[in-house]
Amino acid sequence: MTSDRPTGGQDQTQIALANALRDEIHDFCALQWPQEACGLLIAAIDTPNKIRRVVFARNVAEDPLTTFEIDPQTLIECHRTARHKGERxxxxxxxxxxxxxxxxxxxxxxxxxxxxxxxxxxxxxxxAVDSRMYRIIHQHTDDANAENTELRYFRRCQIIED
Ligand SMILES: [Zn+2]
Known part of the structure; x- marks a missing residue:
């Protein structure tokens, strides 16, 4: 589909993300430039492929120009709140x-x-000039002789407006 396919190629998985949410994320990220911005994607437990809301987090990485680390406090609160609301x-x-x-x-x-x-x-x-959704896939091999039995790759997902 696209010429710059990531490792793993395309996935048919569709992730629903409302345009309004995507715009909010784009605006938030644009404001943090030239630093990396970060946050979390939340879905209802029975519809994990439909983003219901996003949580914006502070990037607490030592060097936010080149990497990100979600504020651990936000992470904990986010998981707790999600659990209470039947979300993940x-x-x-x-x-x-x-x-x-x-x-x-x-x-x-x-x-x-x-x-x-x-x-x-x-x-x-x-x-913000572009955004793409990926799912990380951990693939395990049974080959006991293999040096690394876990293969990891990002599989591109399709964002659909919902
Ligand atoms: Zn990155």
């Missing part, structure tokens, strides 16, 4: 101030929750 934290979002919406090797290394959604927003000095 299904993913996260963060921005790439270099204008590229591809997940980095660092992102892949840090994507420890199998199936988690990763929304990457490309920002430039004049605002």
């Amino acid at each position: 934290v299904v993913g996260c979002f963060h921005s790439h101030p270099n204008g590229k919406a591809l997940p980095s090797p660092t992102d892949r290394a840090r994507a420890d929750e199998n199936g988690f959604l990763w929304l990457v927003i490309a920002t430039e000095h004049n605002g």
Whole structure:
């Protein structure tokens, strides 16, 4: 479909994200440029592929120009609130101030929750220019001789307006 397909290629999985929510995320990320912005994606427990709301977080990384770390306090509160409301934290979002919406090797290394959604927003000095949704897939091999039995890749998802 696109020429710059990430590792793993396209997925037919559709993730519903209302335009209004996407705009809010874009605005938030644009304001943080040239730093990386971050936050969480929340869905109802029975419709995990439909983003219901987003939570904006502080980037507490040591170097927010090149990486992100969601404020752990926000993370804890977010999980707690979601549990009470019959929701689940299904993913996260963060921005790439270099204008590229591809997940980095660092992102892949840090994507420890199998199936988690990763929304990457490309920002430039004049605002958000692109955003793409991915799902991290952990694939295990049974090969005992293999050096690394876990293969990880981001699979592109299709964002549909809902
Ligand atoms: Zn990243």
